[in-house]
Amino acid sequence: MVTGVLAQREPEVDGIEREAVERWHPAVRVLFRFGFIVVGIGMAGVWLLHALLRTLGVPQEMVSEVAEWTALHPLTDWVGTQIFGVPIDYTVTGSGDTAAKWVAVFTLLLVAVPVTAAWSVLDRRRPNYTRLYEWFRLLLRISLASALVLYGMIKVLPSQMSFNLERLVEPFGQMSPMAVLWAQSSLSEPYEMALGAAEVVAALLLILPVTAGIGSVLAVIVALQVLLMNLTFDVPVKLFALQLFLYATVLAAPDVIRIVRALLGRTVVARTSTPLLSTARGNRILLAAQVLMGVWLLGATTVEAYDGWHTYGNARPKSPLYGIWNVTEYSIAGEQVPALVDFRRSPSNSTMPSATERFRRIIFDIPQGMTVQRLDDSLVSFPARIDTDQHTLTLSKDMAHQWKLATFSYLQPQSDRLILEGILGGRPIRMQLDQVDLAQFPAVSRGFHWVQPAPYYR
16 A cells, blocks of 8 residues: 555656656667667568558559568678578569568668667767657557558458358368468358457557557457467468567567556556657647548558458359359260279379369359369369350460360259350360259358257267
């Protein structure tokens, strides 16, 4: 009780006075300079720049060019070839763990060493960086919020892990760990949406300084889960997930310490911080700017996620022939081809089945594509164009359909039966397809049950 009274009577020191009287240890000052260059400017600052360019509608080609230069090109190219012996390719592949990404981080660390040394010499008399530290935290907050709201919204409007029909017939053992993670997440929209909601809530809490503490603690939990999934399921976003977890940890560290002290029954005084600007009016304007930034990021990201949801997410259009179809009859020039597996052929040697390969199933999911399952259960997909007026199906090598592979006419005598006739590989092909009832797959038909007499595990 006495301790609490003394804590309440402790004179408060405003941000300007604290900046003048506090003196950081020299090692702390050097470490802060290094962290500000690497984590603040080189990582969080670069990500925020890219995020703002994307939300402002800057063409992807220009964003990619900016990304190449912020990766310290051409120095990163030299480091890659001379130190690691790997060529650096900045082509966007959808992976965040390319050699270019890892080498760029290594190059950033190399550059930060002499820059930190020069900064330490030129600014050696400065006692602390309390105000710059607050700017550093603001940069981490906005960058982390922009990333969480992006990855959160594409889960709230399910498009990151979208449901694909082919996963219902693909053997479990043939799926990669990442495909397994994506498949199990996409089977439950509420689960995926809950994951996204946690990320969005953490992002919104990070926007305002008054709620940033609880937002950063929630962000640590969210970022840790994402990091663990990326590491254990080999998702190629490990480097960026590590960065997000680092931002969240740095932001949450003071509040986590305070939570631990409170749980141990120790006194926790009100947390003070140095104002970012020297005037009250300036700080009010800056607060309004943070709110506007949060609203802008949320609005722009929601629009982007909504478009993705309707383009390639779970709300995307379905093929006119949507479903999984078993190939019950397959003939070449009138001669029936039995359903026998030819183990002499390696699926990896071909991206398109030949006319002599009997199909096991055909999956129609998205309007512009078709997937064939071979008799050995391997899958191959390619662009397809379905003309519902002419009742034709065209398979091609490219989305523009300039390199055609096969053309079929189709007839649907019954809702669950399809007949394809056409030319594949220069040979006449006829197939009869019977539609599979999706209710036979417990993954999509089992549903939810409050009461179960026994575990349903099969």
